[in-house]
Amino acid sequence: MEAVDHLAEERNRAEFDVEEMKIVWAGSRKEFEVSDRMARLVASDPVFRKDNRGILGRKELFKNTLRKVAYAWKRIIELRLSEEEASKLRFFVDEPAFTDLHWGMFVPAIKGQGTDEQQQKWLPLAYKMQIIGCYAQTELGHGSNVQGLETTATFDHETDEFVIHSPTLTSSKWWPGGLGKISTHAVVYARLVIDGKEHGVHGKFYRPASEFDDHLPLPGITVGDIGMKFGNGANNTVDNGVLRFDHVRIPREQMLQRVLQVTREGKCVESNVPRQLIYGTMVYVRQIIVADASRALSRAVCIATRYSAVRRQFGSQDGGVETQVIDYKTQQSRLFPLLASAYAFRFVGEWLKWLYTDVTERLQANDFSTLPEVHACTAGLKSLTTSVTADAIEECRKLCGGHGYLFASGLPELFAVYAPAPTFEGDNIVLLLQVARFLMKTVSQLPSGKKPVGTTAYMGRAEHLLQCRCNVQKAEDWLNPSVVLEVFEARAARMSVARAQNLSKFANPEEGFAELSPVLVEAAVAHCQLIVVSKFFEKLQQDIPGRGETTITGSLLHICPKHSSQASW
Numbered sequence: 148m149e150a151v152d153h154l155a156e157e158r159n160r161a162e163f164d165v166e167e168m169k170i171v172w173a174g175s176r177k178e179f180e181v182s183d184r185m186a187r188l189v190a191s192d193p194v195f196r197k198d199n200r201g202i203l204g205r206k207e208l209f210k211n212t213l214r215k216v217a218y219a220w221k222r223i224i225e226l227r228l229s230e231e232e233a234s235k236l237r238f239f240v241d242e243p244a245f246t247d248l249h250w251g252m253f254v255p256a257i258k259g260q261g262t263d264e265q266q267q268k269w270l271p272l273a274y275k276m277q278i279i280g281c282y283a284q285t286e287l288g289h290g291s292n293v294q295g296l297e298t299t300a301t302f303d304h305e306t307d308e309f310v311i312h313s314p315t316l317t318s319s320k321w322w323p324g325g326l327g328k329i330s331t332h333a334v335v336y337a338r339l340v341i342d343g344k345e346h347g348v349h350g351k352f353y354r355p356a357s358e359f360d361d362h363l364p365l366p367g368i369t370v371g372d373i374g375m376k377f378g379n380g381a382n383n384t385v386d387n388g389v390l391r392f393d394h395v396r397i398p399r400e401q402m403l404q405r406v407l408q409v410t411r412e413g414k415c416v417e418s419n420v421p422r423q424l425i426y427g428t429m430v431y432v433r434q435i436i437v438a439d440a441s442r443a444l445s446r447a448v449c450i451a452t453r454y455s456a457v458r459r460q461f462g463s464q465d466g467g468v469e470t471q472v473i474d475y476k477t478q479q480s481r482l483f484p485l486l487a488s489a490y491a492f493r494f495v496g497e498w499l500k501w502l503y504t505d506v507t508e509r510l511q512a513n514d515f516s517t518l519p520e521v522h523a524c525t526a527g528l529k530s531l532t533t534s535v536t537a538d539a540i541e542e543c544r545k546l547c548g549g550h551g552y553l554f555a556s557g558l559p560e561l562f563a564v565y566a567p568a569p570t571f572e573g574d575n576i577v578l579l580l581q582v583a584r585f586l587m588k589t590v591s592q593l594p595s596g597k598k599p600v601g602t603t604a605y606m607g608r609a610e611h612l613l614q615c616r617c618n619v620q621k622a623e624d625w626l627n628p629s630v631v632l633e634v635f636e637a638r639a640a641r642m643s644v645a646r647a648q649n650l651s652k653f654a655n656p657e658e659g660f661a662e663l664s665p666v667l668v669e670a671a672v673a674h675c676q677l678i679v680v681s682k683f684f685e686k687l688q689q690d691i692p693g694r695g696e697t698t699i700t701g702s703l704l705h706i707c708p709k710h711s712s713q714a715s716w
């Protein structure tokens with residue numbers, strides 16, 4: 148039977164310059180070249196094979212990950228890869244590992260919360276991986292409610308130490324990646340207690356295992372792996388762990404003291420470093436999560452699009468060829484918005500990179516004016532992009548029919564790896580409620596003449612947005628991006644203002660907030676969708692080089708879904 152390369156046929160029909168589009172996606176020619184080089188390096192090395200992940204037993208799977216991580220590290224040193232190249236190489240190795248937490252949470256926590264001396268002491272060891280760290284915040288009893296954590300760090304005046312203790316079963320640290328087997332160190336969050344008085348939850352730097360000899364837990368420590376997780380392969384490559392303390396002592400200097408210090412006399416002293424600086428780390432981590440969302444979504448969409456071009460069902464006349472499923476309008480209406488979302492998330496992720504630099508500069512200059520808005524914006528974007536991506540990967544699986552259910556399609560494992568993203572680093576609903584609180588406050592301040600800033604600037608035009616009418620007469624009118632933008636603005640403003648009016652009818656605002664929370668979450672989603680669309684629009688206005696990119700990204704904008712369900716934003 149004669150083979151037909153359906154993908155080649157489809158590719159030849161592209162109305163834009165594919166090579167240039169690759170650069171638009173990568174961010175710059177240099178980033179594209181680094182990415183391309185690292186992808187080839189990984190693909191050509193048999194040590195990095197990943198086709199057997201789903202059939203390995205847990206122990207073998209875990210050992211396999213350790214081998215890969217060690218080998219990747221060896222290659223990074225041998226090839227003298229830059230930080231950018233090393234991070235791309237790890238991305239293409241494409242296997243969740245303890246290193247994700249070491250580089251993604253442990254190192255940023257020391258950088259963000261450690262004093263200069265603490266950073267000088269621990270960061271060089273962490274950079275060389277002579278110590279391996281994890282981020283131990285969540286407990287069995289509390290995840291989202293950090294103030295509910297029960298682990299205690301009690302100051303002992305006599306010995307100048309903190310005594311770390313897990314007073315209840317529910318105070319056991321539970322979930323931290325890399326904790327179960329591998330980490331030699333952890334940043335542990337605990338309630339600070341001095342002379343019987345509580346001083347809130349803070350980070351301590353702790354060493355759960357003796358790293359230089361037998362790697363067994365230190366006295367007073369119970370530590371282990373929490374067991375199998377969702378899916379084959381997937382996050383089972385990571386040793387998410389449980390950790391309990393029985394009056395374990397650490398020197399006072401091991402509290403991360405950039406913002407709050409405890410003196411030899413046991414006094415709590417706020418340092419002259421503003422507490423708000425910690426937000427810089429948070430923006431950094433969330434920017435990475437949004438970038439990861441666009442990458443995970445693009446992988447799923449790529450598989451589903453190629454499948455749809457190759458797969459044929461029905462429509463044959465007299466034994467002729469059947470119809471490519473990509474030509475069915477129903478397939479297009481499910482697939483193309485996801486493709487558009489992948490680009491939209493890519494561009495908003497790029498913008499978040501800029502925002503991180505902007506926030507860092509402002510914080511260094513003691514300018515905290517944009518922080519509430521930045522906090523709401525990054526919390527909302529983390530929530531929106533991860534929820535949409537998790538649901539979209541599952542939709543892509545269905546778009547590939549029965550074949551999507553096969554491990555070999557790549558989609559089941561991609562979904563299993565991605566599924567916890569809406570939960571970790573802030574549960575998505577809890578984050579949206581924070582966004583809603585910020586929006587309600589912004590609306591309540593409008594009559595005072597306080598100008599909303601940044602991503603809420605549109606609220607300053609609330610009067611117009613509440614009464615304007617859409618001028619669209621025919622379908623083509625939707626091809627005008629400013630029309631689309633105003634529709635999103637009007638929708639977000641109207642939802643926020645209506646919720647704020649309803650909220651004001653409650654005598655007790657907290658009760659009102661709890662009662663209206665389902666619809667407040669919808670207003671928060673609408674606001675976040677507007678941010679994504681507006682950043683997409685800004686990207687279109689930039690001079691994207693090459694033939695047809697502006698057209699293609701322009702048409703993608705118009706197939707971004709415009710309704711507000713969580714599943715398909």
Ligand SMILES: Cc1cc2nc3c(=O)[nH]c(=O)nc-3n(C[C@H](O)[C@H](O)[C@H](O)COP(=O)(O)OP(=O)(O)OC[C@H]3O[C@@H](n4cnc5c(N)ncnc54)[C@H](O)[C@@H]3O)c2cc1C
Nearest residue numbers: 282283284285289290291322323324567570571572574576
């Ligand atoms: C794969 C994975 C890796 C992880 N890695 C780490 C790690 O490295 N370090 C670490 O410290 N932790 C880690 N975690 C834990 C993670 O941060 C928590 O699971 C997360 O914070 C959510 O907390 P929870 O599990 O207690 O859920 P809960 O907070 O109990 O949420 C349960 C449900 O209650 C809802 N809910 C909670 N509060 C409210 C509210 N106020 N209003 C309305 N609804 C609410 C939520 O929306 C959710 O639907 C990891 C988790 C996973 C799954």
